[in-house]
Amino acid sequence: MKKKFFTTIVCLLLVSALFISACGKSKDDAAGDDTATPGTEQTDQGSTEQTGGDNDSAGDDTGFLKASDPSLIPAAAKARTDTIIVGMQNTSGIFNPAFYDTSYDRYVNDTIFEPLNQYGKDATLEPGLATWEISEDGLTYTFHIDPKATFSDGTPVTAEDVEFTFKVFLDPTYDGRADLTVPRIVGTDAYKNGDADSIEGIKIIDDKTIQITVEEVRATTLADLGVYVLSKNYYGKNFKKGDLSGVKALNDKPFGSGPYVFKEYIPGQEVRLEANPNYWKEPVKVKNLVFKATTDETNMQMLQTGETDFEEGISVNKDNMDALEAMGFVDRSLLLNNGYGYIAINHKLPKFQDKRVRQALIYGLNREDVVFAYSQGFANVIDVPQSKLSWAYPDESKITHYTYDPEKAKQLLDEAGWKLESDGYRYKDGEKFTIQFSASTPNPVNDALVPIMKENYKELGIEVVAEQLEFGAVVEKRNQGKHEMAFLAVGLDADPDPYGLFHTNGGSNKDGYSNPEVDKLIEQGQKELDQNKRKEIYNQLYQILNDDIPVIFMYQRYNLNVINARLQGFDISPYKYFSRSLHQVEIVNQ
Numbered sequence: 001m002k003k004k005f006f007t008t009i010v011c012l013l014l015v016s017a018l019f020i021s022a023c024g025k026s027k028d029d030a031a032g033d034d035t036a037t038p039g040t041e042q043t044d045q046g047s048t049e050q051t052g053g054d055n056d057s058a059g060d061d062t063g064f065l066k067a068s069d070p071s072l073i074p075a076a077a078k079a080r081t082d083t084i085i086v087g088m089q090n091t092s093g094i095f096n097p098a099f100y101d102t103s104y105d106r107y108v109n110d111t112i113f114e115p116l117n118q119y120g121k122d123a124t125l126e127p128g129l130a131t132w133e134i135s136e137d138g139l140t141y142t143f144h145i146d147p148k149a150t151f152s153d154g155t156p157v158t159a160e161d162v163e164f165t166f167k168v169f170l171d172p173t174y175d176g177r178a179d180l181t182v183p184r185i186v187g188t189d190a191y192k193n194g195d196a197d198s199i200e201g202i203k204i205i206d207d208k209t210i211q212i213t214v215e216e217v218r219a220t221t222l223a224d225l226g227v228y229v230l231s232k233n234y235y236g237k238n239f240k241k242g243d244l245s246g247v248k249a250l251n252d253k254p255f256g257s258g259p260y261v262f263k264e265y266i267p268g269q270e271v272r273l274e275a276n277p278n279y280w281k282e283p284v285k286v287k288n289l290v291f292k293a294t295t296d297e298t299n300m301q302m303l304q305t306g307e308t309d310f311e312e313g314i315s316v317n318k319d320n321m322d323a324l325e326a327m328g329f330v331d332r333s334l335l336l337n338n339g340y341g342y343i344a345i346n347h348k349l350p351k352f353q354d355k356r357v358r359q360a361l362i363y364g365l366n367r368e369d370v371v372f373a374y375s376q377g378f379a380n381v382i383d384v385p386q387s388k389l390s391w392a393y394p395d396e397s398k399i400t401h402y403t404y405d406p407e408k409a410k411q412l413l414d415e416a417g418w419k420l421e422s423d424g425y426r427y428k429d430g431e432k433f434t435i436q437f438s439a440s441t442p443n444p445v446n447d448a449l450v451p452i453m454k455e456n457y458k459e460l461g462i463e464v465v466a467e468q469l470e471f472g473a474v475v476e477k478r479n480q481g482k483h484e485m486a487f488l489a490v491g492l493d494a495d496p497d498p499y500g501l502f503h504t505n506g507g508s509n510k511d512g513y514s515n516p517e518v519d520k521l522i523e524q525g526q527k528e529l530d531q532n533k534r535k536e537i538y539n540q541l542y543q544i545l546n547d548d549i550p551v552i553f554m555y556q557r558y559n560l561n562v563i564n565a566r567l568q569g570f571d572i573s574p575y576k577y578f579s580r581s582l583h584q585v586e587i588v589n590q
Contacts, residue, residue, distance in 0.1 A: 074306025259583030364409030392496035
């Protein structure tokens with residue numbers, strides 16, 4: 001029954017996935033969170049962690065489900081004529097594109113800051129603050145900042161601001177997720193590791209033009225250089241090389257060139273913003289924007305009562321989809337997620353360093369039951385860390401599919417020296433095999449995962465101790481390397497380069513994973529310009545990752561954005577988050 005339902009759901013939704021996937025084939029694009037714009041959701045593939053629509057008629061083909069009865073819009077929502085309230089998981093208060101950790105901070109940053117370039121709805125790079133030219137040899141990138149571009153106080157965005165931003169990302173003490181050493185800007189090493197006070201390959205041509213020269217041609221360079229620009233006048237007041245404390249001190253007082261300006265942050269409750277009166281593009285449609293903290297227990301109720309207008313955190317399962325349909329007044333953007341859910345493994349711990357142990361942990365977990373219990377058919381079990389939307393997704397006939405096989409898992413543990421003792425648990429060198437699992441709560445994935453994991457691993461002779469923490473605490477614990485295992489999810493970018501996640505030096509590689517063969521293939525993939533040849537490289541890479549198990553692969557799900565029908569104008573795709581079109585949304589009470 002379970003599989004029949006799953007197949008039905010996939011058939012119903014496949015049209016939307018295929019439509020979106022086909023849109024992104026015009027260049028080296030498609031799907032692939034990160035490696036792209038440093039300081040954005042695209043930075044260092046996999047850099048942002050998560051807990052787990054166009055209002056035109058054409059939206060039906062891209063997973064847009066219209067409200068059946070907009071007349072049912074709650075009175076509380078109708079009374080708000082100049083405010084949009086977005087419900088989502090609580091932010092961690094790091095409103096700076098150079099340093100944020102979570103998707104929820106990123107959504108806020110998207111409304112305050114702007115990049116030089118960014119991926120559009122169809123997964124192709126498009127201008128942000130600037131247009132660009134690339135030299136014939138592929139080594140020099142000239143960015144032309146839009147003459148109209150200004151920060152929210154009306155001062156112009158200049159080449160000096162762009163240069164300053166690169167100095168922040170390449171500072172010797174920079175400890176954010178982005179890795180601006182990847183594009184190999186000339187003079188990077190001398191600035192980051194030496195005594196140079198400037199970056200040789202960055203040259204200011206005039207106030208609105210900056211030229212960046214790199215040492216070698218790479219497929220990912222243009223996206224890598226598309227940083228979200230920081231104001232030198234604002235963030236650089238107390239900046240000096242080797243000391244970013246003055247920049248970080250402003251993390252909760254953001255200032256940018258985006259459509260909204262920061263007004264107030266109430267930790268644990270909400271972030272309040274106001275339309276930028278000096279926004280250099282089209283005027284913002286709605287004056288006030290609020291990001292309100294919601295949970296899995298409160299998000300549906302707050303939509304129903306009109307306390308929120310939009311919710312990005314509702315789990316995609318049949319029960320919730322039926323409940324939303326019954327509300328009548330909400331539109332739903334339902335698209336295959338360009339990302340995946342996984343269980344992080346701390347490779348710095350000796351017990352996880354044997355590949356046979358990691359393989360045992362994936363064979364010995366009934367992932368299909370977990371994923372179905374969580375999604376009721378709205379997610380697929382995966383065996384590689386890549387979205388099926390991506391042009392780089394590997395040939396599945398060449399990868400291992402880790403179906404639930406506890407006997408295989410036991411055999412692998414035996415081979416790895418973890419022997420079953422009379423108390424029913426496994427030991428090696430006197431150490432009991434215990435897993436401390438950091439479980440964010442509330443989280444419907446962990447609600448499904450933890451009981452099954454405990455039961456499955458107990459059968460293998462492994463004890464699981466689950467620690468219930470807020471999501472931000474799980475992320476922080478992992479950042480500090482103090483975790484053992486934890487469920488997380490990652491949003492991917494349009495380019496499939498996984499440097500940030502799986503390269504030894506990747507900015508989002510918080511688990512300490514390292515494989516010289518993986519590093520070599522990732523670097524080859526960055527340098528190869530021919531997409532077909534890159535795909536061959538990534539096929540080899542994903543075969544190795546499939547075998548080496550850097551994380552326990554879990555699922556690729558469908559993304560659900562729920563929108564009160566009074567809001568119109570969203571432009572959402574698997575490659576374009578809702579936050580990047582909030583400024584064009586207007587209120588049209590039915």
